[in-house]
Amino acid sequence: MKRILIDMDEVIADVYPKFLDIFEREFGRRPDRMEFWGKKIYELPGADRVRGYLHDKGFFSDLPVMPGSQEVIRELMDHYEVFINSAAMEFRHSLTEKYDWLEEHFSFIPWKNVIFCGDKRALRGDYMIDDHVKNLRSFEGTPLLFTASHNALETDFIRVNNWEEVRAFFRGQREGA
Amino acid sequence: MKRILIDMDEVIADVYPKFLDIFEREFGRRPDRMEFWGKKIYELPGADRVRGYLHDKGFFSDLPVMPGSQEVIRELMDHYEVFINSAAMEFRHSLTEKYDWLEEHFSFIPWKNVIFCGDKRALRGDYMIDDHVKNLRSFEGTPLLFTASHNALETDFIRVNNWEEVRAFFRGQREGA
Numbered sequence: 001m002k003r004i005l006i007d008m009d010e011v012i013a014d015v016y017p018k019f020l021d022i023f024e025r026e027f028g029r030r031p032d033r034m035e036f037w038g039k040k041i042y043e044l045p046g047a048d049r050v051r052g053y054l055h056d057k058g059f060f061s062d063l064p065v066m067p068g069s070q071e072v073i074r075e076l077m078d079h080y081e082v083f084i085n086s087a088a089m090e091f092r093h094s095l096t097e098k099y100d101w102l103e104e105h106f107s108f109i110p111w112k113n114v115i116f117c118g119d120k121r122a123l124r125g126d127y128m129i130d131d132h133v134k135n136l137r138s139f140e141g142t143p144l145l146f147t148a149s150h151n152a153l154e155t156d157f158i159r160v161n162n163w164e165e166v167r168a169f170f171r172g173q174r175e176g177a
Numbered sequence: 178m179k180r181i182l183i184d185m186d187e188v189i190a191d192v193y194p195k196f197l198d199i200f201e202r203e204f205g206r207r208p209d210r211m212e213f214w215g216k217k218i219y220e221l222p223g224a225d226r227v228r229g230y231l232h233d234k235g236f237f238s239d240l241p242v243m244p245g246s247q248e249v250i251r252e253l254m255d256h257y258e259v260f261i262n263s264a265a266m267e268f269r270h271s272l273t274e275k276y277d278w279l280e281e282h283f284s285f286i287p288w289k290n291v292i293f294c295g296d297k298r299a300l301r302g303d304y305m306i307d308d309h310v311k312n313l314r315s316f317e318g319t320p321l322l323f324t325a326s327h328n329a330l331e332t333d334f335i336r337v338n339n340w341e342e343v344r345a346f347f348r349g350q351r352e353g354a
Contacts, residue, residue: 003299083299089288095272111266112295119289122180122260124301124317140301 001081003125004170005115005139006073008086008098010131010148012106013063016041022053038153054090060097065105068163074108076170084109085123087135088116129166133157144169178258179303181347182292182316183250185263185275187308187325189283190240193218199230215330231267237274242282245340251285253347261286262300264312265293306343310334321346 009015019041024030031044042050053059076082084102088094095116102114115123120130121138128139129146133154136143144166145157160166186192196218201207208221219227230236253259261279265271272293279291292300297307298315305316306323310331313320321343322334337343 005299085299089276089291089293092273092276095276095293096269099266099269099272110295114266115292115294115299116266116272117292117294118287122182122262122292122301124299 001079002127003081003083003141004076004127004129005083005085005120005123005125007128007130007132007135007146008084008088008102009060009063010066011129011146012066012069012073012084013060013101014066015063016149017064018059019050019053022050023047026050033149036149038150040150043150055093057093058097060091060094060101063101066163068167070106072163072167073106075167077108079170079174080127081113082109083113083115083123083125085115085117085120087118087120087132089118129160178256180258180260180301180318181253181304181306182260182262182297182300182302182318184305184307184309184312184323185261185265185279186237186240187243188306188323189243189246189250189261190237190278191243192240193326194241195236196227196230199227200224203227210326213326215327217327220327232270234270235274237268237271237278240278243340245344247283249340249344250283252344254285256347256351257304258290259286260290260292260300260302262292262294262297264295264297264309266295306337 006012020030023041036044042048073082086098088098120135126141127144128136128141129144130136131146131148131151133151136145136157143157145151145154145159147159147161160169183189197207200218213221219225250259263275265275279286297312303318304321305313305318306321307313308323308325308328310328313322313334320334322328322331322336324336324338337346
């Protein structure tokens with residue numbers, strides 16, 4: 001069975017509603033997505049302190065599930081070995097929070113198939129779905145770039161804009177095989 | 178730079194002093210190491226409940242460092258990219274405890290080089306030092322079996338009995354190269 005490595009933040013967990021709330025609290029306004037198209041919201045001028053909230057206890061506890069991800073991952077698990085992986089190691093609290101979040105929303109994925117890491121260079125699989133170009137570049141299998149504001153201008157990878165497109169991609173792979 | 182993947186429990190963290198204490202508390206005696214040679218201490222007749230303590234809060238917080246591991250890993254880091262990895266995902270509390278333990282005893286290893294996982298099949302590297310045969314079998318690089326009671330009868334792998342032998346092995350690799 002081929003292995004798909006699936007990232008968490010901005011792929012199955014949507015961090016942007018929370019970032020927008022924080023931004024609004026800090027700056028008194030809610031930026032339009034096009035304002036930070038091609039970058040992270042905390043790369044907007046003067047907004048670098050927004051990133052600091054990632055270290056806060058609870059940040060990762062209540063993120064919304066990315067639409068369609070549960071359903072499509074269930075379907076993928078009939079045909080592939082699915083591993084969830086996350087660069088959680090930078091944020092101490094995120095470890096238990098992400099563990100519990102997965103238990104709450106993706107309890108159908110066995111704990112054996114979960115990886116929390118720092119750098120993803122030491123991971124191995126056939127496909128990787130990730131929003132970070134640096135993770136995809138070091139991957140030896142087939143990389144899929146999941147659209148997020150910060151990667152919107154990248155053109156080097158097969159792009160999937162949402163989970164419907166992930167489903168379609170893998171259906172295509174199976175029909176082509 | 179070649180990559181070495183190094184396991185935690187029974188490789189850099191010694192779980193046995195704690196297991197022996199628990200066994201003594203439960204059964205009123207301290208077993209000799211030869212009694213559980215070739216197996217885990219909790220595989221002794223009637224002792225399976227000893228394994229349950231792995232789920233307890235604090236179990237992984239205060240394990241002693243395996244003698245020589247800090248010094249040898251520092252030396253290895255001059256020549257190799259060292260990743261610490263641990264099958265932490267089964268035990269919820271172990272995530273933060275192992276994170277803090279590494280910070281306390283191996284703060285010279287960057288967080289980018291730490292991986293907590295379930296199954297190790299999705300890891301990639303050139304060498305793996307581990308006490309579990311199942312992890313070594315699925316590894317595509319060079320596997321090194323770190324001696325622990327439960328693997329004492331295995332004969333399929335290059336064996337390292339302690340960190341001095343790890344040092345000697347890698348010195349040999351570099352001289353041979």
